[in-house]
Amino acid sequence: MYDHDHRRLGRELDLFDTDPLMGAGLPYWLPDGATVRHELEEYVRELECAAGYRHVYSPVLGKRELYEISGHWSHYSEDMFPPMELGAEEVVLRPSLCPHHALIYRSRSHSYRELPLRIAELGGMYRSELSGVLGGLTRVRAIQLNDAHIFCTLDQAVEEARTALNLIARAYADLGIRASRYRLSLPGQGEGGGKYVADPALWRRATAMLKEVLDTSGVDYESAEGEAAFYGPKIDVQIVDGAGREATLSTVQIDFHQPERFDLHYIGADGAKHRPVMVHRSVIGSVERAVAQLVEEHGGAFPAWLAPVQLAVLPVSEAQAAQAYDLAERALAQGLRVEVVAEGSLGARVRAARLVPYQAVIGEREAAAGLVAVRLRDGRRVEPLAPAELLHHIGARVRARGAELWADA
Secondary structure, three states: OOOOOHHHHHHHOOOEEOOOOOOOOOOEEOHHHHHHHHHHHHHHHHHHHHOOOEEOOOOOEEEHHHHHHHOHHHHHHHHOOOOEEEOOEEEEEOOOOHHHHHHHHHOOOOEHHHOOEEEEEEEEEEOOOOHHHOEOOOEOOEEEEEEEEEEEOHHHHHHHHHHHHHHHHHHHHHHOOOOOEEEEEEOOOOOOOOOOOOOHHHHHHHHHHHHHHHHHHOOOEEEEEOOOEOOEOEEEEEEEOOOOOEEEEEEEEEEOHHHHHOOOOEEOOOOOEEOOEEEEEEOOOEHHHHHHHHHHHHOOOOOOOOOOOOEEEEEOOHHHHHHHHHHHHHHHHOOOOEEEOOOOOHHHHHHHOOOOOEEEEEOHHHHHHOOEEEEEOOOOEEEEEOHHHHHHHHHHHHHHOOOOOOOOO
């Protein structure tokens, strides 16, 4: 394993683990890992709300008929779990959220004045991955997907896709994730076996629109045949892990196929029915793969707002324990994640808390003056501060969700 392998670090840092009785490709999240995941999910929800998305919940099961209509059953069934009999019906663990969102859109009538309608969900989906390709959080069978579908007019589709691509870039900057390249994923030439929906005109139209998105966004990209979704081309944002392995984290797609399959429409200004375009987009892809990449990018030293513990309070001796616990209580009251580390030598405790963004050391001199000595994770030391001032600084950096540890850095 390489130094920042998320599989090793995830276990060493008590972020996640697996158990044979749960099954391969089905990791569980420990408290510190669940904290990172929760913060990431809340960040994405807030980002999407600010961009005009409305969130929904949909079930992880669907009737087989649903996936026959969407095309998943004929084009994607090899990656789906087998149907379960439920009385006279067959239900399937969903491999994708888009059919459910198409039904949510279809459940109400829509005017052109409502468009674009942006529906988002952090929802579970399931892929029947073979055991040989499973690994850590990057290839799993139960996936929590950051997904969204924009229902819009044809004239709005390019701008919506471009805005989605900008949202991905914004999230990567905030999270410290680096895109290795952008890929325009196209169908393979001469591929048979029903891998792709056969509608050349719609493929050409969707491809031209995605090329316009990429060209006007000013990003370099490469075209790759054989990497498209079965229903249309897509923009894939690629990442590379510490071992040099490439994977797709985020996507933007323009889809004419499913609006037709589900007979979606809106009422235009002319009073007639029109077919919407469906833009699929995922800002951080699966939460599992995003956390794996964050672990590898940061080596477990997460930005302060993502860190499982944001402040470690270290009393030098038992005599300063009361001040240490008082500071911890005040930090908790302000919504910070804090631990008092009182056992062992001070040097050992400092080393043990090396991944915590902020350390507050309270010795005899600091206690007498009502101050705390501050150590930053990057090795810098800050002049002793009053507890309220320290918590103000930390709170401001956490709320900013940036990478810098101190405002004057």
